[in-house]
Amino acid sequence: MSTVALDTSASTPVSKRHAVRELLGGDKPYGIFIALIALVIFFSLKSDVFLSSANFANIGRQTTLVTIMAVGMTFVIISAEIDLSVASILKLSGVSAALFMSEFANNWVLGALVGLTVGALLGLANGLLVTKLGIPSFLVTLGMLGIAKGLAFVVTDTAPVLVDNTTFWAVFYEGSIAGIPVPILWSIMALVLGGLLLHFSTFGRKVYATGGNSTAASYSGINTARIKICCFVLTGVLAAMASLIFAAQGHASRPDFADGLELDVIAAVILGGTSLFGGRGTIVGTLIGSLIIGVLNNGLVLIGVSSSWQIAVKGLIIILAVALSKRK
Amino acid sequence: MTEPHLLVDMQDITVSFGVVKALKGVSFDLRPGEVHALLGQNGAGKSTLIKVLSGVNERDGGSVLIHGRQTNFRSAQDSRDSGIAMVYQDLSLVPSMSVAANLFLGREPHGPLSFVRSKPLVEAAQAYLDEQGFPIRASAGVASLPFAYRQLTEIAKALMGDIKILVLDEPTSALSAGEEEILFNTVQEVTSRGVGVIYVTHRLQEVFRISDRVTVLRDGLNVGTHNTADITMEKLVSEIVGPGHERMAQATLSIDEGDRRMVISDEFAAAATRRTPVIELKGVQNGRLRGVDLQVRPGEILGLAGMIGSGRTEILETMFGLRQADQGEVLYLGKPVTWRSPRDAITAGVALVPEDRHLEGLVLGDTIAANTALPQLPHLTRAGMFNKGEATRRAKGAVGDLNVKAPGINTRLKNLSGGNQQKVVFGKWLVPEPKLLLLDEPTVGVDVGARDEIYGIIRRFAQKGCAVVVVSSDLVELELLCDTVTVVHDGRATTSVHISEVEGEERLHHLVQESAR
Numbered sequence: 001m002s003t004v005a006l007d008t009s010a011s012t013p014v015s016k017r018h019a020v021r022e023l024l025g026g027d028k029p030y031g032i033f034i035a036l037i038a039l040v041i042f043f044s045l046k047s048d049v050f051l052s053s054a055n056f057a058n059i060g061r062q063t064t065l066v067t068i069m070a071v072g073m074t075f076v077i078i079s080a081e082i083d084l085s086v087a088s089i090l091k092l093s094g095v096s097a098a099l100f101m102s103e104f105a106n107n108w109v110l111g112a113l114v115g116l117t118v119g120a121l122l123g124l125a126n127g128l129l130v131t132k133l134g135i136p137s138f139l140v141t142l143g144m145l146g147i148a149k150g151l152a153f154v155v156t157d158t159a160p161v162l163v164d165n166t167t168f169w170a171v172f173y174e175g176s177i178a179g180i181p182v183p184i185l186w187s188i189m190a191l192v193l194g195g196l197l198l199h200f201s202t203f204g205r206k207v208y209a210t211g212g213n214s215t216a217a218s219y220s221g222i223n224t225a226r227i228k229i230c231c232f233v234l235t236g237v238l239a240a241m242a243s244l245i246f247a248a249q250g251h252a253s254r255p256d257f258a259d260g261l262e263l264d265v266i267a268a269v270i271l272g273g274t275s276l277f278g279g280r281g282t283i284v285g286t287l288i289g290s291l292i293i294g295v296l297n298n299g300l301v302l303i304g305v306s307s308s309w310q311i312a313v314k315g316l317i318i319i320l321a322v323a324l325s326k327r328k
Numbered sequence: 329m330t331e332p333h334l335l336v337d338m339q340d341i342t343v344s345f346g347v348v349k350a351l352k353g354v355s356f357d358l359r360p361g362e363v364h365a366l367l368g369q370n371g372a373g374k375s376t377l378i379k380v381l382s383g384v385n386e387r388d389g390g391s392v393l394i395h396g397r398q399t400n401f402r403s404a405q406d407s408r409d410s411g412i413a414m415v416y417q418d419l420s421l422v423p424s425m426s427v428a429a430n431l432f433l434g435r436e437p438h439g440p441l442s443f444v445r446s447k448p449l450v451e452a453a454q455a456y457l458d459e460q461g462f463p464i465r466a467s468a469g470v471a472s473l474p475f476a477y478r479q480l481t482e483i484a485k486a487l488m489g490d491i492k493i494l495v496l497d498e499p500t501s502a503l504s505a506g507e508e509e510i511l512f513n514t515v516q517e518v519t520s521r522g523v524g525v526i527y528v529t530h531r532l533q534e535v536f537r538i539s540d541r542v543t544v545l546r547d548g549l550n551v552g553t554h555n556t557a558d559i560t561m562e563k564l565v566s567e568i569v570g571p572g573h574e575r576m577a578q579a580t581l582s583i584d585e586g587d588r589r590m591v592i593s594d595e596f597a598a599a600a601t602r603r604t605p606v607i608e609l610k611g612v613q614n615g616r617l618r619g620v621d622l623q624v625r626p627g628e629i630l631g632l633a634g635m636i637g638s639g640r641t642e643i644l645e646t647m648f649g650l651r652q653a654d655q656g657e658v659l660y661l662g663k664p665v666t667w668r669s670p671r672d673a674i675t676a677g678v679a680l681v682p683e684d685r686h687l688e689g690l691v692l693g694d695t696i697a698a699n700t701a702l703p704q705l706p707h708l709t710r711a712g713m714f715n716k717g718e719a720t721r722r723a724k725g726a727v728g729d730l731n732v733k734a735p736g737i738n739t740r741l742k743n744l745s746g747g748n749q750q751k752v753v754f755g756k757w758l759v760p761e762p763k764l765l766l767l768d769e770p771t772v773g774v775d776v777g778a779r780d781e782i783y784g785i786i787r788r789f790a791q792k793g794c795a796v797v798v799v800s801s802d803l804v805e806l807e808l809l810c811d812t813v814t815v816v817h818d819g820r821a822t823t824s825v826h827i828s829e830v831e832g833e834e835r836l837h838h839l840v841q842e843s844a845r
Contacts, residue, residue: 054529200716202709209702211693217652220689220702221674279693 032271032288033265043299050302057181063294064183065090065261066241068289070268071194073266074286076268078198079231080211080278081137085122086114086239086259088148089251093236094243095152098161098253101168105130108168116240122148123236125224128231147150152255153207159253163247172248181247190238195283207231211278260311267318276322334396334491335360335524336381341390343376346450347464350376352548354388356522360495364513365527365535365556365569368545369802374528377494377545381526382414383407384844397719412493413486420482423471425466426597427481428453431488457484457536461517463510476507487518497611500534512538513728529633531803532561532841546570565837604662606646606764606795607678611656618819619656624764629786631810632799632821633840638798641683644766647679647797649673661763674703679757681767683799689739689753693776697723697737700755707760726755731781740819746776754785765789768800771805783809804837816837 044051070088076083097115101107122144129140164170175182198204207218210224216226247253272289274281293314300310336358343351351373358364368374379385380392385400392399394410401407402659418530421430428450429436436449453466462484464477473481479499487494496515500508513539518526533541536556544551544567551567579827603621612620616639624630632640645651646658656677657664660676667673682688690699701708701719708715708722723737734744741749750770757765767786772780775802786809790796800806806813807827814824815837823839 038753051717124839196713198691200714201712202705205698205701205705205714207434208694208698210693212693213687215688219648219670221669221671222702223669223671271784279691304646 008170018151022159029055032068032273032285032292036288036292036295039295039299040133041294043302044211047299047302050299055298057184057292057293057300059298060184061181064245065258066195066264066268066293067187067290068190068238068242068245068252068288069235069261069265070118070272071190071283072231072238072284073265073269074232074272074281074283075198075207075273076137076235077266077274077276078211078278078281079207080214081228081231082266082276083123083126083137083141083232083235084262084266085126085141085144085148086151086235087258088145088152089119089122089191089236089239090124090243090246090258090261091146091152092155093240094247094253094257095156095255096159097244098239098247099155101165102165104167108235111165111168112157112172115244119236119237119238119240119243120178120233122237126236127232130232131225131228148257149302153190156253156255156256160178160250160252162252163185164251168244169251174248183249186241186245190241190327191283191287198283201229208279211275211280214281263311263314264290264293264297264317267314267321270318270321330708331780333360334358334393336526337391337393337396338377338381339391340389341377341380341392343380343385344388347693350548351380351387354545354548354550355390356553357542358526360400360464360492360522360524360530360571361519361536362540363525363527364460365529365539365542365589366545367529367542367564369804370779371547372545372568372755374545375497375546378414378528379524380498381407381412381495383609388568390524400603411489412495412499413478413491414495415482415499416497421478421485421600425470426450426466427470427473428466428467430481431456431466431485433485435640456488460484460487461636462514462610464824473682474507476503476510479503479511483514487523491523493524493526495528495606497528498530499527501528501533504524505639508534516617524727530835532564535564543826544568548831553571560840561838562834567839606661607657608659608662608799609643609646609653609656610659612641612646612653612658613655614646614651614653617646619815620646620819620821622814622821624797626763626793626795627790628812629790629796629798629810630795631806631813632816633803633806633813634816634837635840636801638816640816641768641817642819643821644680644768644797644799647764648678677760678766679703679764680751680766681757681768683772685746685749685753689756691747692742693740695738695740696727696732696744696752699741699752700726700758703756705760717825722759723755724826726752726758729758730738730755745775745778747774747782750782751778751785754782761792762789762794765796767796767800769800769802770798771800771802803840807836813839 035247049055069090073083073086093115096118097111099113101111126137126141126144129135132139156218171182172186173183177185198207205215206222206227209220209222212228214224243253246257269281269286270276270289270292271292274283274285296314297310300313334357336356338354340353340355341351342349342353352464354373357364362525366374366377374623380387383404383406385683386402394412399410401410412471422433425433431453432449450466457464457466457502462480464484468480470481483494483496484499499511505510515525529535539556541553542556542559542564543553544564546568551570601818605623605625609620610625620639620643622630622643632643634640642651644652649670650795651670652666654829659665665676667676686692691702697719700802704722720737726732726736727734731753732755734747734748741752770786786796786798798806798809800810810827812824812826814821816822825839
């Protein structure tokens with residue numbers, strides 16, 4: 001056979017349309033950044049107070065909880081799982097910290113540690129149930145949503161638990177360094193550490209591979225179950241971190257707070273370009289996604305849209321974002 | 329030329345995929361009540377021909393007559409409507425449902441308000457099964473059935489309606505010897521009612537066991553059609569393999585390292601037998617394996633031949649820590665080992681190029697650099713951080729060494745051709761050099777040019793002292809690459825031959841066919 005060895009192997013050149021699509025929906029979240037700018041311009045035109053440094057500091061503070069939890073959620077979703085229980089983990093770890101400080105020792109470090117430990121344990125439970133029993137994370141975390149929320153009501157007898165510790169207030173909400181309020185610094189810290197972990201550590205590479213193709217990852221010697229468990233623990237810890245900030249803000253932990261917050265968190269991550277099917281996503285994208293959620297929450301109030309409508313609008317945005325990402 | 333009573337009459341069929349001609353004018357016919365076997369190596373054109381008949385592939389030229397009528401199928405539904413039923417290797421049953429529910433899936437007899445009543449459903453299904461002579465209980469759950477009976481259920485389902493033409497694509501590949509009998513009986517039962525059966529297979533024994541006629545394809549052309557009674561196995565093998573072994577000559581020429589046989593079979597092989605085997609299996613049993621004894625020495629390339637389902641892949645999986653030995657021993661570099669996961673095997677210096685690169689080998693949505701780094705992450709970590717510089721350097725080295733044709737190391741795998749994707753799978757294991765390289769069908773779906781390059785890559789591993797185990801259904805490939813070929817059958821390593829004792833691929837064919845006897 002005199003068949004010349006055909007070179008069918010040169011890779012397909014990246015077409016122009018493809019390039020545009022990569023730009024809008026690819027790993028680099030330019031499209032979503034443009035959407036954020038558009039929203040800012042829209043609200044600036046509609047409301048006089050929107051475009052002010054005071055309001056922007058407001059947005060930053062209000063977005064803190066969502067941003068911090070969205071960092072953890074980014075890991076979970078890239079590993080091709082989901083965590084619906086973040087808002088309930090926030091409730092239970094928050095009230096645990098507050099109860100510890102009011103009942104046992106009014107020490108802000110120990111209180112914070114108790115909260116973070118509870119968050120980590122709840123995340124660990126999620127991760128073990130998903131990987132060891134093979135239950136889909138959607139169901140495990142849906143169950144955990146109920147369990148943690150119910151327990152938060154049980155241990156507090158449905159009443160808010162006061163936090164009477166000025167250092168705690170200062171460290172997690174009221175203080176500021178170089179004019180920047182601490183809640184914003186905490187979220188910057190979560191973003192930077194999360195970004196380092198996801199994009200520059202070996203662990204991050206394993207998370208992408210686990211979500212991208214878990215069989216190929218385990219054939220490459222990666223313990224995919226352990227990676228997924230770590231992602232759930234990280235999300236639990238960050239939800240607990242958010243609960244401390246909330247407790248410092250209100251000088252109390254409330255079991256009735258944060259209902260439905262998982263919607264904002266998941267929306268922020270998906271808007272940021274993270275694929276619900278796993279294997280793709282960035283921390284920068286998640287930051288922009290949570291800023292969009294923050295700007296929407298703030299702007300819709302300023303132009304007089306009712307909070308009921310806001311919830312519906314955010315649900316719509318999640319579906320739109322996923323629909324757009326599926327069209328590739 | 330056309331006989332009026334032919335069920336299928338395909339004349340001069342041509343099919344091209346881009347510049348590659350898969351079929352270059354193939355003719356094939358089927359008479360009522362006969363079993364017509366279709367033979368040929370991987371890539372000979374069997375599946376393409378079948379897919380023309382099932383409406384999956386469109387032909388470029390030639391004619392297809394079904395029941396004497398000119399047809400031009402555009403979809404699988406067209407084909408089905410003309411009375412053709414396909415049974416593929418992968419089953420299409422819903423395991424959690426009963427046989428009856430599967431048979432009537434989507435066309436359940438129902439009462440008012442579309443409520444399906446299960447009793448009439450089971451009764452109708454049982455009546456059909458009895459009438460057609462299938463030894464299956466309609467109320468049984470599919471998941472609880474042995475594999476052969478699932479396959480029968482699949483065939484029963486395929487035959488529902490007015491079906492006159494049944495296509496079976498390697499139906500016995502996953503069956504044990506006893507289970508095959510059940511299938512053969514059913515095929516006889518079906519043909520006795522005038523149904524024509526096209527039987528695609530690699531097993532020549534079966535051709536003589538059940539077929540009336542046999543057609544051999546090679547390189548997209550008819551080689552011959554015979555009455556099975558008038559032909560011998562030797563003749564069939566030589567038709568399947570073809571004269572001259574051009575591919576072998578071509579591939580051998582393309583190796584620039586010099587005459588492999590001289591190097592390996594003389595000095596190298598003599599030295600190799602004195603070294604400790606890199607891996608040795610002693611009476612290993614687990615799942616499908618029923619007592620495997622094997623050893624591979626440094627620099628040696630061992631080929632595992634045998635049918636799909638014989639246990640070839642399971643041997644590799646056992647050597648890679650994906651399966652543990654229930655009985656027997658695995659010795660690595662002379663010491664007994666128990667690997668609990670691929671991580672253990674990789675740490676010890678074992679590498680695997682798995683059978684399905686899309687499913688098991690690569691993260692397709694990720695870049696070349698990300699993929700080549702995966703198995704070596706422990707070596708690419710400094711204080712928990714990913715050493716991107718080193719990973720980039722290694723990826724560039726791999727792309728250069730293996731001649732991967734890609735714009736750069738940040739190209740995503742899904743944008744590469746099959747051959748280049750496969751080279752990237754090899755690229756995962758370049759640094760550090762593995763001591764044992766396991767290859768499962770290393771050139772499936774790889775174009776001819778890249779295939780020769782991959783052979784070169786495999787030999788370079790061996791020349792550096794790596795022990796290599798190759799599983800392949802392509803016997804030319806085994807003959808080209810290996811020093812020793814072992815035939816695997818029914819979970820055991822049966823015959824083992826040094827390649828110098830094998831005169832041509834035909835001898836290998838006989839060994840494989842004989843082992844299945």
